[in-house]
Amino acid sequence: MRAPFQFVTASLTAATVLGLALAQGNQPVIGLITKTETNPFFVKMKEGAQKQASALGAKLMTAAGKTDGDNASQVTAIENMVAAGAKTILITPSEPKAIIPAIQKAQAQGVQVIALDSPTDPQSAVNALFATDNFKAGVLIGQYAKAAGFSGNKVAKIAMLDLSPGPLVGIARHNGFLAGFGIKGITAKTATLATAPQVVCAQDTYGDQAKGQTAMENCLQKNPDINLVYTINEPAAFGAYQALKTAGREKDVMIVSVDGGCAGVRGVQSGQIAATSQQYPLKMAALGVVAGVNYAKSGKKASGYTDTGVTLITNKAVQGVSSKDAKFGLANCWGQ
Structure with a gap:
């Protein structure tokens, strides 16, 4: 299994420089952080996000916890994505309370944070939530x-x-x-x-x-x-x-x-x-990427809860x- 996130050095790596360059150009940079990278649900969510990002001309960065409940890796991922120029971060939070300080730090730097599938506690800690009821x-x-x-x-x-x-x-x-x-x-x-x-x-x-x-x-x-x-x-x-x-x-x-x-x-x-x-993780991911691209182009952030359906x-x-x-x-x- 690869490391939960690639951008882990304190200095500016080549990948970080690339992210910054993209952020300064016309290509929106969007991060996706899932609970794990092995659960089929999150594998499919990542595929959906990448497909939508490619269709809209956005750059997608991805990361995941080592296991469900691994808050530390998700915190590190947020920090590194912000440093790499991501202006929207999509996250399925493993720890709904413990992740909030990292989310707030990112938001203070102008980053839109959207929860997918799992809400934070409180839900209002993120800009928007796209999830199953x-x-x-x-x-x-x-x-x-x-x-x-x-x-x-x-x-x-x-x-x-x-x-x-x-x-x-x-x-x-x-x-x-x-x-x-x-x-x-x-x-x-x-x-x-x-x-x-x-x-x-x-x-x-x-x-x-x-x-x-x-x-x-x-x-x-x-x-x-x-x-x-x-x-x-x-x-x-x-x-x-x-x-x-x-x-x-x-x-x-x-x-x-x-x-x-x-x-x-x-x-x-x-x-x-x-x-x-x-439930429909491809829809959650696609909506998140669209919201990220819209924010990059218009400055308007997503808000509230969107029910992505259940059958x-x-x-x-x-x-x-x-x-x-x-x-x-x-x-x-x-x-x-």
């Missing part, structure tokens, strides 16, 4: 799980395979799922991870497949009667499925997830994942929950 994404899979398998007398025993402590996207999806499942008193404004009697295990996965498998193994040891699994994303879902398969439980446990990536939709087709909420994908539709099938999901995975 993550609470709604959770609500959709919660509603689906309830209607598809637990609308009668069957008692749910739920494993929650979460993201990590802190990120608002993880809290929103987790709480949305429980609200959609019918747990009372949970809203989009609930600021901490909610729980319910039906939740018999909760583990962090950092959105990683191997960690998702370990988390599911731990949950099965704690309660082998688990019959419903919520996962923060599809890599964690595939890890959970592998653990369930090893335990001989893959056919009688429902897994629901979020992302709607191409591999995830194929998981819906194969029956590994019952339903997933599809429930399943091949076993249920009454009362709007959804599309896997054919639609594959045609639109990642926002293609």
Whole structure:
């Protein structure tokens, strides 16, 4: 794996000089900082940003944390991008509070900062946010799980395979799922991870497949009667499925997830994942780059929150929950 960011020396490297030259010319310089460079969601986001930047004649710089939650690398990336002449930085913040001082320093130097996918805490710390309504994404899979398998007398025993402590996207999806499942008193404004009697295990996965498998193994040891699994994303879902398969439980446990990536939709087709909420990182990236180019040309910054949409994908539709099938999901995975 390459270093999280290339421009790391204190002096002006050749790359930094190039960035400064571009910034002084007519080519807008835009930075993109993702949580990791291995998660398929962020890989596709980077591709979308590069495609849009090329189409609009902008220069794109990219960086990523070593792992989800790596705030230090994101701080370094912001600093180096500002030094290299970026006038707009797009970021999926790993730590919604800890990243704010670095964002404020960049903004003080005239840099527009836009969050993609994940908000800062508070959201107003950035100029704009282009993201899925993550609470709604959770609500959709919660509603689906309830209607598809637990609308009668069957008692749910739920494993929650979460993201990590802190990120608002993880809290929103987790709480949305429980609200959609019918747990009372949970809203989009609930600021901490909610729980319910039906939740018999909760583990962090950092959105990683191997960690998702370990988390599911731990949950099965704690309660082998688990019959419903919520996962923060599809890599964690595939890890959970592998653990369930090893335990001989893959056919009688429902897994629901979020992302709607191409591999995830194929998981819906194969029956590994019952339903997933599809989001559109290519759209987030494209909107961010367009906003960066507009700022470079007009001086007008983007503002507010733009909902980039979410669609429930399943091949076993249920009454009362709007959804599309896997054919639609594959045609639109990642926002293609």
